[in-house]
Amino acid sequence: MTQSAKPVPPIWCPGCGDFGVLAAVKKAASNLKIPVHELVLVGGIGCSGSIHNFIEINGLHALHGRLLAQAVGVKLANPSLTVVAAGGDGDGYAIGMGHFMHAFKKNASILYIVMNNETYGLTKGQASPTSQIGFEGNVEPPFHAILSALSIPAPNFVARTFSGDPKGMTAILEEALRFNREGRGFAFVEDLSPCVTYNDTYKLWREKVLDVSKVPGYDPTDNKTMFRLCLETIEQGRIPIGVMHRPKEVAQDGLERKLIGDGPGPVRTDIRLESNLAAYQKLLSGLS
Numbered sequence: 087m088t089q090s091a092k093p094v095p096p097i098w099c100p101g102c103g104d105f106g107v108l109a110a111v112k113k114a115a116s117n118l119k120i121p122v123h124e125l126v127l128v129g130g131i132g133c134s135g136s137i138h139n140f141i142e143i144n145g146l147h148a149l150h151g152r153l154l155a156q157a158v159g160v161k162l163a164n165p166s167l168t169v170v171a172a173g174g175d176g177d178g179y180a181i182g183m184g185h186f187m188h189a190f191k192k193n194a195s196i197l198y199i200v201m202n203n204e205t206y207g208l209t210k211g212q213a214s215p216t217s218q219i220g221f222e223g224n225v226e227p228p229f230h231a232i233l234s235a236l237s238i239p240a241p242n243f244v245a246r247t248f249s250g251d252p253k254g255m256t257a258i259l260e261e262a263l264r265f266n267r268e269g270r271g272f273a274f275v276e277d278l279s280p281c282v283t284y285n286d287t288y289k290l291w292r293e294k295v296l297d298v299s300k301v302p303g304y305d306p307t308d309n310k311t312m313f314r315l316c317l318e319t320i321e322q323g324r325i326p327i328g329v330m331h332r333p334k335e336v337a338q339d340g341l342e343r344k345l346i347g348d349g350p351g352p353v354r355t356d357i358r359l360e361s362n363l364a365a366y367q368k369l370l371s372g373l374s
C-alpha cells in the first residue's frame with residue numbers, strides 16, 4: 087500500500103468554480119467507498135491542475151498538456167487503481183489537444199475532468215481555445231469539446247457539469263467512476279468552472295445551462311442523436327449539460343483489458359529472473 091500525501095488548503099481565489107469540482111470528487115469517491123490507496127489523481131498545469139494537492143489521495147503533477155498520457159500509463163501499470171486526470175481547458179484543448187482526441191480512441195478506463203473556465207487562469211486570464219469571440223481580443227470561435235467527443239464512435243462515457251450545480255456534478259462523477267471501475271472504458275466530464283477573477287461567468291452560465299435530459303428526443307445511448315441535440319442547443323444560445331453519452335453495451339472494453347486481460351499489470355507482475363528463467367531461456371534459444 088502506498089502512503090498518500092496530506093492535503094493542504096486550496097490556494098484558489100474565493101469563489102473559484104474549481105472548489106465545486108474538489109467537493110464533488112471527494113463526495114463521489116466517498117459515496118462509492120473507494121479506498122484512498124486505490125485512488126490516483128493526475129493533475130495538469132494550471133489553477134485547476136493543482137487539485138490533487140487539496141485532497142487526501144495519491145497525486146501526480148503532470149507536464150502541461152500531458153496528463154492523459156501519464157494517467158493512461160498509471161492505469162496500464164496497475165489496472166486495479168481508480169485513476170482520475172484533472173486539468174484545465176488550456177491544458178486539455180490547446181497544448182494537450184492531440185492526447186485529448188486519442189484518449190477517446192484508446193478508451194482506457196480512466197476519468198478525465200476538464201475544468202473549463204474559458205481562459206488561462208493561472209497565467210492571468212489570456213484567451214483559451216474555449217474563449218468566446220471578443221474575450222481578450224479573441225477572434226476565433228470557441229472549441230466545443232463535447233461535440234468532438236460525440237463525433238468519435240467509441241463506447242466512452244461523456245458528460246458535462248456546472249460548478250453551480252454541485253449535486254448534479256456529484257451524481258455524474260459517481261456514474262463516471264462506476265463506469266471506470268467496471269472496466270468499461272474512458273469517461274470524459276467537462277465541468278463549467280467559472281474563473282471569478284478573470285472571466286466571471288457564473289450569472290451568465292446559470293441563466294443559459296440546459297439539462298439535455300429534459301430535451302425531447304434525448305437518447306444518451308446514441309451519439310448521432312446527441313450530437314444533433316447538443317449542436318442545436320448551442321445554436322439556440324443555450325449551454326448543454328448532463329450525460330451526453332452512456333453506451334448501451336456493458337462490455338469491459340477498456341484498453342487495459344485489451345492489452346493485459348485479467349492479469350495484474352506490470353506493477354504487480356513478478357519480474358524476478360528466477361521466476362521467469364524458463365521463459366527467458368526459451369526467448370534466447372529463439373534468437374540463436
Ligand SMILES: Cc1ncc(C[n+]2csc(CCOP(=O)(O)OP(=O)(O)O)c2C)c(N)n1
Binds near residue numbers: 175176205207
Ligand atoms: C510547456 C508549458 N507551456 C506553457 C506553460 C504556461 N502555462 C501554465 S498554466 C497555462 C494554462 C493554464 O490554463 P488552463 O489549463 O485553462 O488552467 P486554469 O489555470 O485556467 O485552470 C500555461 C499556458 C507551461 N507551464 N508549460
Ligand code: SF4
Binds near residue numbers: 098102203282
Ligand atoms: S485565477 Fe481563476 S481559475 Fe485561478 S484560482 Fe482564481 S478564480 Fe480560479
Ligand SMILES: [Mg+2]
Binds near residue numbers: 204205
Ligand atoms: Mg482554464
